[in-house]
Amino acid sequence: MDSEIGRRIANAWKRFWTLKEVLKGNQYNMAIKRKIYNTCILPILTYGCQTWATTHKHGQKLITCQRAMERSMLGYTKRDRKRAEDIRKITKVENVILKT
Secondary structure, three states: OHHHHHHHHHHHHHHHHHOHHHHOOOOOOHHHHHHHHHHHHHHHHOOOHHHOOOOHHHHHHHHHHHHHHHHHHHOOOHHHOOOHHHHHHHHOOOOHHHHO
16 A cells, blocks of 8 residues: 555656646746646546555655645745645645545
8 A cells, every 4th residue: 555655646746747837837826726736636646545545644645745745836845834724725725635
């Protein structure tokens, strides 16, 4: 299970970086970034999740990945010390745990 979730996370990051012009670009608003994330990145991250026997550790890996992507879309780093709830209010992307 760890290897499958690791593979899903790696594939999601690969797709994220192929779409970096849109997801990290300043010329696009958050509604466009949200739509692309929810339609292109989130399905890759959660593909086959109905068959996973997820534990708390696996869920935390998925949440960490999603939060890192959200910070990257906004141009924040961990040093900026922005709370996850505040970032989620700005991005309004679907929660990965609710999709699994």
